[in-house]
Each structure stands twice: as structure tokens, then as C-alpha cells.
Amino acid sequence: MRHLPRYSENKKKDKAKVTMAQAFKTIIWPRRNLVFIGLILIVIRSLAGLVLPWQSKVLLDRVVPSKDMTQVYTLVAIVLSAILIQAVTSFSLTRILSVQAQYLISELRAQVQKKVLSLPISFFDNTKSGALVSRIMTDVEGVRNLIGTGLVQLVGGSFTAIVSLIILIKLNPWMTLFVFVPLSIFGYIALRAFKYIRPIFRTRGKINSEVTGRLTETLAGVRVIKAFNAEAQENEVFEKGVNKLYQNVKKSLTATAFMTSSSTFLIGVATTGIMGIGGYYMMQSEMTTGDFLFFTLILGFMIAPIVQMSNIGSQLTEALAGLDRTEELMNMAAEADDMERDIELDNLKGDIEFDDVSFAYEEGKEVLHNISFNAPAGSVTALVGSSGSGKSTIAGLSATFLNPKSGKITIDDKDLSKIKLTSYRKYLGVVLQDEFLFEGTIKENIMFPRPNASENELQYAVKAAYVNEFTDRFEDGLETLIGERGVKLSGGQRQRLAIARAILANPKIIILDEATSNLDTESEALIQKSLGELVKDRTTIVIAHRLSTIRKADQILVIEAGYIVERGTHDVLIAKKGRYFDLYTYQAKI
CATH class of the missing domain: 3.40.50.300 (P-loop containing nucleotide triphosphate hydrolases)
Known part of the structure; x- marks a missing residue:
């Protein structure tokens, strides 16, 4: 787990807030070589993308007037080569960064799960297991936008926008200034929106974990629900949860819709103005048709990354909100601390x-x-x-x-x-009143504390707890699947299996709850004999x-x-x- 976020272990209960600088230091910087390769690829892709508008200007201003087919062939070859370079770099970006991002997610999930299991029992007494599942599996997914193509596209888009801006200023500074004003307004709106959206994403993670936790409990307790004819009651509780989630999503969608609408309007204003100003310059013979087309296409190259950056910004905001909740867990004091x-x-x-x-x-x-x-x-x-x-x-x-x-x-x-x-x-060995059994076989559950126990040790535990009294009647014997939490076994059979597990663990201290x-009565008589063996010299x-x-x-x-x-x-x-x-x-x- 090298290169994963190193969180300080403390008992602070203040809400954590991960900054972009922290994310850069703990997640991005350790993978700087891959990110650097990604940046080089996206710069190459961006430069290759500028070839088409540039060659379009050449086509209109030089090649068409000269009616030189050789230059046409050359121009087509240059454009095709640029398109091929774009395709190859795009594939390489996805292959290198997206795969690495998924690897990081898997590592981070493993790290968070390890942390969760290290927490004291009191934490689990006050936290739904389904909520923890959501925090382990869902909260870390946004990291892919930090190390994956998201962040690189943000940087690469910024590079493309800056290069395009320089070209536009050289072509016509007044037309560029006219475009820059509405884009600056859009940038301000986007920054304000991101600040508004981040706590919404954070709350969404909390709501999602609550809904997932309740759903997990509902599915685990389906027998109780049906026995008390409580399906309608559970449906109502779940519907309230998903409606709360919907209201949260609606808030974020409203903010993003406002950004999208603002960009559409402001870019439309800029485009309309460019048509008028460009038409004026062409009528005054101060701008060729090729120059106008080149300006328009390059303008698209500048605007597209800016609009794309607003979407990527939302993704990065969601990623940081997920990391906020992850850091809360990672900051909790473990038992061993x-x-x-x-x-x-x-x-x-x-x-x-x-x-x-x-x-x-x-x-x-x-x-x-x-x-x-x-x-x-x-x-x-x-x-x-x-x-x-x-x-x-x-x-x-x-x-x-x-x-x-x-x-x-x-x-x-x-x-x-x-x-x-x-x-x-x-x-230590513990046998509880409502013993927890894992989904799998009888053998796997008995061998849980000592997976490498010998066959003789296993058979001794099986016979000492009189598990063989019922497994001998099963077609698959110890390889019989017992279902989730051992639902296919009776209460007495589950209890004997738990005692066999404790016998195999061979502890010095036994706690029997x-x-x-x-x-x-019959099972109790058998268990009393096995307990006599279990507690001997312990x-x-x-x-x-x-x-x-x-x-x-x-x-x-x-x-x-x-x-x-x-x-x-x-x-x-x-x-x-x-x-x-x-x-x-x-x-x-x-």
C-alpha cells in the first residue's frame, strides 16, 4: 500500500476536508511518472488537434486559389497523420491512466477495509454494516478522476485553451477580447458552483450509505419482515431514503444545469458577436475567409476544453467529497493504536x-x-x-x-x-448465543480460525462437537453449503458448528455466551459432552x-x-x- 494517502491517526471528530493540495501530495505526486506521461500524451493530442483548423486555412487561402492538387494530397496526408496521432494518444491515455486509476481504487478500498476492521467493537455497535459497505466501495471511486484521465484532461485542456488563446490574439486581438469577457463570466460562475456543490456531494455519500445500510438490513431480515407482514412498512422507509437521495441529486443537477445553461448562453453570445465582427473585418478586407474559418475553429478548441473543464471540475469536486468521508474513517483511532x-x-x-x-x-x-x-x-x-x-x-x-x-x-x-x-x-475463543456463520461450506466455517489446520485436527473438532452426527446424513458431508448466516442449518446444528470452530482454534481462554x-434436549446433551472437552484445562x-x-x-x-x-x-x-x-x-x- 505504498503511494496511498497517509492519513494522520487521531481522535478528532471535526469533519475532514481534503484539499486539492493534499490530494496532489498523497495521490498524484507518488504517481508523477504516469501523470507526466499522460500530460505529454495529451499535449501531443492537443497539438495534433490544431492541425485540422490550420490546414483548413491553408486550403482556403493558398491551395484552392493555386489549384495545385499536389498540395491537396500533401494537406490530406498531414491531416490524416494528425488524426492518427490523436487516436493513438487517446487510446494510450485511457490504457495507462484509467487502468492505473482502477488499480488505485482497488488498493484504496483494501486500505479502508483494513482500517475499518482495525476499529474497536464500539464503532460497529453504532454504525450500520451496509453504510460501511457503501463507504468502502463507493466513496473511493471518485479517485479515478484524480489519477485517471479527468485531472490530466483538466491540465491538458488548460494547455489547449492557453495555446488557442495565444493564436487567437495573434489572429485578431479585438475579436479575442470580445470572446474573453463572456468566458471570464462563465469561469466565475463555475467556481462559485463548485463551492456550492461539494457539500452536496458529501451529504450524498452519507445519505447513500444510510439507504444502503437500511437495504442491507432489510434483505438480511427478510424472514422477520415477512413473518410480521411488514413489507409495506419497509417499502415506505426505503422510499423515504431514496427520495432524500433524489432531493440531494436534484440540488446538484440544478447547479450543474445552471453552469451548462450559462455556458450555452455566454458562448452563444460570443459566437454571435464573432459572426458580426468577423463579417465586418472580411468586408473591410482586413481578414481573409481562411483567417475567419481558422479563428472560428481555434475558438472552438479554446471553448471546448473550458466547457469540458466545468464537467471535470464537478467530477473532481465529487472525488474530493468522497475523500473527505474516507479520511474521516482513516483518522479514527484503531484498537492497536x-x-x-x-x-x-x-x-x-x-x-x-x-x-x-x-x-x-x-x-x-x-x-x-x-x-x-x-x-x-x-x-x-x-x-x-x-x-x-x-x-x-x-x-x-x-x-x-x-x-x-x-x-x-x-x-x-x-x-x-x-x-x-x-x-x-x-x-482467546468465543462462542456466542447467536453465532455468526459465513456463507460457504461447513468445513470452511469450522476451519475459519485455522485455515491451515490438518485433516486430523479438523476431524477431531468435528467429532468432539458432534458435528458429524448431522453431517454424516448430508450428501456432501462437510462440503455442504449452509447459505447466508447458516440459514440451511437448525439452531442446534449452527451452535455445534460454532463449538467445533472454537475447539479447532485451541484457545487458552473460552467465553461461552x-x-x-x-x-x-437431545442436542444439549451432545453439546454438554463436547463442552466438557472444550473447557478442559482452559x-x-x-x-x-x-x-x-x-x-x-x-x-x-x-x-x-x-x-x-x-x-x-x-x-x-x-x-x-x-x-x-x-x-x-x-x-x-x-
């Missing part, structure tokens, strides 16, 4: 200790209060309590998905907030509503309203006849 995390774990026993830990998702609203407990290496610690009591928050803190507001968490007596995340998470909640934190599954836990913590209200083994807590006893006896009655 925490300079205090400098401890590298070479080995791990798995002793976890919470020391007076408190946590709040929002300022002033604590969900955990002064939590303290020790989970020795190889032990099983169960978290029980009513929904919303803080069990999953404790698990999230243990997995380093969250960071304590106060207090300290240690692993093997080392402060977890000082340990490099990658060195800790390589020892409602790992048996989606299972029928530090395990279990969250469970089914209290029957944690009777053998080394310690049980009863969490209520963010506090540990009871702790002990199953037998000790039953004997206390407190909160755990109430929960257990209530479930037993059910």
Missing part, C-alpha cells in the same frame, strides 16, 4: 482477575459497579442473572471488546489494558440461562443490576437459599 498497550504475551496460563471494575456505555450510566472476582487458569466461572444485569458486559470486558471505566483486569498478573490485543486474542440456549467464562448446564462450574457469580450479589459453587449457593436458589428452583418447576 493505543500506545499504552506494549506488553507482548509469549505464553499464557489463563489466570483472569477483575479488581473493582466498573463500566458504562454512556457517560453517567454505569452498567457494572465495582466487580471483583478471580478466575484461575483452567477453571470454569459461570455468570447467571436476569437479562440486562451485566453478564455479557463482563464477557465483553474479558474478551477485550470493551475497556473498563475504572478498576483493573489482569491476565496472569499483567494489566490487560497494557497488553497488545493481537497477542492476547490469539489465545448462552452456548446451549438454542439447543433441543479458563472458561460461561453465561447461561439454563442453570442445569453449569452445576459443575468451579464458581458461579450471580449478577443483578451490575453487581455481584452472590458467589460460590452450585451446592453452596443452593444451601444459601438466596437469589440463585430462587432462579434454580423456578427453572426446575418449569
